[in-house]
Amino acid sequence: MSSRSQSHLAAGWLAATVAACSGEPAAHGGEYRLPWPEVPLPAAEDPHDNPRTEPKRLLGRILFYDPLLSADRATACVTCHSEIWGLGDQLPRSIGVGGRGVIGPGRSGAHRSRRNSPALWNLGLRSALFWDGRASTLEEQVLFPLRDPDELAREPDDVIADLRASSPYRALFEAAFPQAEPAVSRTTFTQALGTFVRAYVSDRAPYDGYLRGDALALDAQDRRGIALFAQLECDSCHVPPRFDSDRYANRAVPDPEQLDDVGRFALSGAEHERGAFRVPTLRNARDSGPYFHNGAVADYRAAIAHEVEQQVALGAREPLSEEELTDLTQFLRRALTDTSREQHPLDEVPSGLMVPLDSERFLRGDREL
Amino acid sequence: MTLSRAWTLLRRSRVGLTFWTLVAAQGCSDDDEASTDEPVPSTGRYAGCTTVIKAGSDAEAIQTALIEAKTKSVVCFADGEYKLDRELSSTVNDITVRGNPGDRRAVVLDYTAQVEGKDALSASGAGFTIEHLSVRNSHGNAIVVKNTERVTFRNLFVSWSVGSATTNGAYAVYPLSCRDVLVENCEVVGASDAGLYVGQSQNIIVRNNTVHGNVTGIEIENSDDALVTGNRVYDNTAGILVFVMPNLERKSGARTIVEENRIDDNNRANFGAPGTTVSVVPAGVGVLVLANDGTEVRENSFSGNKSAGVLAISLSTYETICAAGGGESCQSNDTRTDRDLSKLYVHDNDFSGNGLDPDETVRALFEPPIENVLWDGRKPADAQGEDQFCLGPNGTSVRKFGDQNGFHASRALDTTDPKAFACTLPPPFAEIELPQDT
Numbered sequence: 001m002s003s004r005s006q007s008h009l010a011a012g013w014l015a016a017t018v019a020a021c022s023g024e025p026a027a028h029g030g031e032y033r034l035p036w037p038e039v040p041l042p043a044a045e046d047p048h049d050n051p052r053t054e055p056k057r058l059l060g061r062i063l064f065y066d067p068l069l070s071a072d073r074a075t076a077c078v079t080c081h082s083e084i085w086g087l088g089d090q091l092p093r094s095i096g097v098g099g100r101g102v103i104g105p106g107r108s109g110a111h112r113s114r115r116n117s118p119a120l121w122n123l124g125l126r127s128a129l130f131w132d133g134r135a136s137t138l139e140e141q142v143l144f145p146l147r148d149p150d151e152l153a154r155e156p157d158d159v160i161a162d163l164r165a166s167s168p169y170r171a172l173f174e175a176a177f178p179q180a181e182p183a184v185s186r187t188t189f190t191q192a193l194g195t196f197v198r199a200y201v202s203d204r205a206p207y208d209g210y211l212r213g214d215a216l217a218l219d220a221q222d223r224r225g226i227a228l229f230a231q232l233e234c235d236s237c238h239v240p241p242r243f244d245s246d247r248y249a250n251r252a253v254p255d256p257e258q259l260d261d262v263g264r265f266a267l268s269g270a271e272h273e274r275g276a277f278r279v280p281t282l283r284n285a286r287d288s289g290p291y292f293h294n295g296a297v298a299d300y301r302a303a304i305a306h307e308v309e310q311q312v313a314l315g316a317r318e319p320l321s322e323e324e325l326t327d328l329t330q331f332l333r334r335a336l337t338d339t340s341r342e343q344h345p346l347d348e349v350p351s352g353l354m355v356p357l358d359s360e361r362f363l364r365g366d367r368e369l
Numbered sequence: 370m371t372l373s374r375a376w377t378l379l380r381r382s383r384v385g386l387t388f389w390t391l392v393a394a395q396g397c398s399d400d401d402e403a404s405t406d407e408p409v410p411s412t413g414r415y416a417g418c419t420t421v422i423k424a425g426s427d428a429e430a431i432q433t434a435l436i437e438a439k440t441k442s443v444v445c446f447a448d449g450e451y452k453l454d455r456e457l458s459s460t461v462n463d464i465t466v467r468g469n470p471g472d473r474r475a476v477v478l479d480y481t482a483q484v485e486g487k488d489a490l491s492a493s494g495a496g497f498t499i500e501h502l503s504v505r506n507s508h509g510n511a512i513v514v515k516n517t518e519r520v521t522f523r524n525l526f527v528s529w530s531v532g533s534a535t536t537n538g539a540y541a542v543y544p545l546s547c548r549d550v551l552v553e554n555c556e557v558v559g560a561s562d563a564g565l566y567v568g569q570s571q572n573i574i575v576r577n578n579t580v581h582g583n584v585t586g587i588e589i590e591n592s593d594d595a596l597v598t599g600n601r602v603y604d605n606t607a608g609i610l611v612f613v614m615p616n617l618e619r620k621s622g623a624r625t626i627v628e629e630n631r632i633d634d635n636n637r638a639n640f641g642a643p644g645t646t647v648s649v650v651p652a653g654v655g656v657l658v659l660a661n662d663g664t665e666v667r668e669n670s671f672s673g674n675k676s677a678g679v680l681a682i683s684l685s686t687y688e689t690i691c692a693a694g695g696g697e698s699c700q701s702n703d704t705r706t707d708r709d710l711s712k713l714y715v716h717d718n719d720f721s722g723n724g725l726d727p728d729e730t731v732r733a734l735f736e737p738p739i740e741n742v743l744w745d746g747r748k749p750a751d752a753q754g755e756d757q758f759c760l761g762p763n764g765t766s767v768r769k770f771g772d773q774n775g776f777h778a779s780r781a782l783d784t785t786d787p788k789a790f791a792c793t794l795p796p797p798f799a800e801i802e803l804p805q806d807t
Contacts, residue, residue: 340459
């Protein structure tokens with residue numbers, strides 16, 4: 001086995017079986033070719049000091065659902081990143097500690113986050129996290145929502161102290177980090193959560209099936225949508241195969257709440273980045289509305305239409321007909337959706353606190369086609 | 370949480386570690402390929418198969434085959450029991466997952482040792498078909514298909530070894546937000562919510578299934594254009610539910626026909642998890658229609674359902690019953706859901722021995738013997754003058770026990786004369802056509 005495929009194996013068994021076991025993509029039956037390089041999604045590389053292991057990921061998953069991480073002991077990571085709502089929360093801006101109601105639409109409370117909850121898919125491939133890129137690794141990112149007074153609102157050291165005082169957690173940390181001394185630390189805490197989030201991979205969408213040699217995976221409508229995507233130069237920012245990039249753009253997003261968010265400018269001070277936000281991935285974007293940094297657009301088709309208008313204004317091509325917009329939307333909705341590695345919510349957590357739950361009714365509800 | 374529970378989690382993580390090491394060690398030698406390299410025979414047991422899963426394959430081998438499958442693939446299983454430690458998933462379009470067409474029990478997907486994921490198999494591709502196999506002991510739902518179209522569940526057997534238990538998975542067959550759904554010739558035993566569930570979907574046929582030992586047998590929820598026919602539904606807590614529930618993405622359900630089913634002895638003590646919606650369904654109801662618009666219940670046979678043959682109610686009545694039964698969050702503040710039942714036509718069914726020994730929540734309201742059909746009398750506010758509830762010229766024993774203001778204060782105010790409901794209603798639809806049902 002080549003060293004390349006070994007690294008894939010270390011990176012994850014499914015990615016491994018796809019990349020290493022199926023060999024080169026089979027020749028496609030027809031003459032159809034994508035209008036950009038036909039490259040499969042790469043596997044995310046782990047930080048050299050945090051190679052992924054299954055015990056780490058499982059521990060991270062438990063922490064993700066445990067409200068022990070929040071000041072009110074009722075809010076957890078999952079409150080704003082729920083598999084029920086596309087790894088977001090379906091709210092324009094999230095509601096953190098002190099919120100009332102089940103996860104998702106209808107939740108209310110005084111602590112609203114500054115921006116829309118980003119979905120967590122394929123974050124291991126990114127080097128700029130958050131809407132303004134203020135963190136560059138998942139391990140670094142973890143502490144921001146923990147500390148944010150409108151999110152979980154707890155000091156990391158207090159959380160670590162609570163975890164150390166819990167014998168089940170000590171056991172879980174010792175199993176996940178046998179070499180670490182002490183096993184429960186800010187470092188191992190962030191490494192476990194980072195490992196868990198890195199495992200949210202979307203790479204089995206019909207688009208990926210096509211790249212693996214499934215010539216029929218993209219139907220005629222998808223192909224029309226792809227052509228439009230290229231003509232509009234959407235792919236210059238939403239670069240295949242990730243359909244994102246670590247760029248920042250001001251897309252003239254409506255600002256109904258008059259937040260006047262300066263975005264990236266607050267960090268870079270660069271005038272051309274005033275009001276600019278990092279380009280989000282379009283993979284699984286179907287499920288993670290409302291859209292844009294402020295959640296100002298509820299509907300995916302409307303969000304796509306807004307982006308199309310921007311590109312038309314830049315002279316990329318003439319406006320789309322309704323049918324063309326449908327084709328583009330269907331491509332993005334259908335061909336870029338892979339939710340096969342969604343997690344199921346945990347029923348209980350070591351702290352004994354109540355896992356923030358969607359009601360049974362919300363559990364049954366999902367996006368409509 | 371107890372320490373032992375934490376250790377269970379820990380043990381699971383060790384299982385994961387062992388598994389991880391194994392994967393890394395084995396790599397991709399030919400031995401761990403799930404499918405055979407030999408050409409698949411074009412006739413006999415494997416006719417039409419593009420891939421055959423070898424007996425004894427494990428979850429990752431099967432998952433690999435599902436990932437490598439191409440559009441229009443037919444992934445077949447050799448006979449045997451497959452011990453699976455994790456949920457499988459499929460995202461490919463027009464894929465068929467097939468067991469043994471001659472004997473669905475010859476291929477068993479066994480999730481007793483499941484440590485990862487809750488459902489047995491989830492699929493999201495269009496044109497997904499699963500057929501001719503058994504699923505045992507899934508931790509959560511068995512087969513889940515969401516947000517797609519042309520979905521077929523055929524000749525499946527889904528069960529849990531412990532029989533009917535609260536800890537079993539909620540739904541056995543679970544298409545959600547799908548268009549063109551066919552569920553046929555399946556047998557489902559022991560689901561802790563609904564055996565066969567179709568939710569927020571459109572254009573649906575559920576036919577010729579055998580459904581028993583579940584909390585509810587068949588449930589059509591917030592869906593349009595559903596035909597439920599030829600099913601044998603017995604020994605569930607309640608037989609067939611046609612429901613509109615609040616707080617879902619889809620806010621209404623319309624046009625359902627329940628026809629030529631056998632609905633017998635659905636008297637099982639409710640074993641739904643406390644606090645869930647289903648846990649307040651009274652035992653002994655054959656067909657429960659809740660807030661659906663346009664429902665026809667015709668030519669079924671009902672026998673021995675101890676509370677009632679047909680119970681037809683609005684969401685308001687449901688909330689009253691739910692709260693009385695100890696349900697949580699019974700009252701909905703979802704103002705967008707259509708709360709009223711409209712256009713229900715129950716006719717030409719065969720009733721015998723129903724309503725003789727009602728569940729206590731039903732007994733609290735009605736003295737046995739209870740009539741075959743119970744209706745709460747609520748009509749949509751904008752259609753008071755129209756016929757909303759009909760029994761046809763042949764009639765059957767009936768009780769209208771309330772009106773717009775709620776339950777009647779006294780049973781003496783109830784209407785029990787079938788002639789009051791001798792109206793007829795046109796069928797909700799002529800037939801359901803599915804593209805995959807040729």
